[in-house]
Amino acid sequence: xxxxxxxxxxxxxxxxxxxxxxxxxxxxxxxxxxxxxxxxxx
Numbered sequence: 001x002x003x004x005x006x007x008x009x010x011x012x013x014x015x016x017x018x019x020x021x022x023x024x025x026x027x028x029x030x031x032x033x034x035x036x037x038x039x040x041x042x
Contacts, residue, residue, distance in 0.1 A: 005017075
């Protein structure tokens with residue numbers, strides 16, 4: 001599944017990712033480091 005989602009990201013297609021509260025700061029930091037645009041939806 002992660003390989004498929006990575007392909008979508010590389011092509012510029014939007015991807016929905018669910019993150020639990022414990023790891024949210026790590027995930028957001030990784031997205032910023034990789035210069036991936038994201039939108040937080042609660």
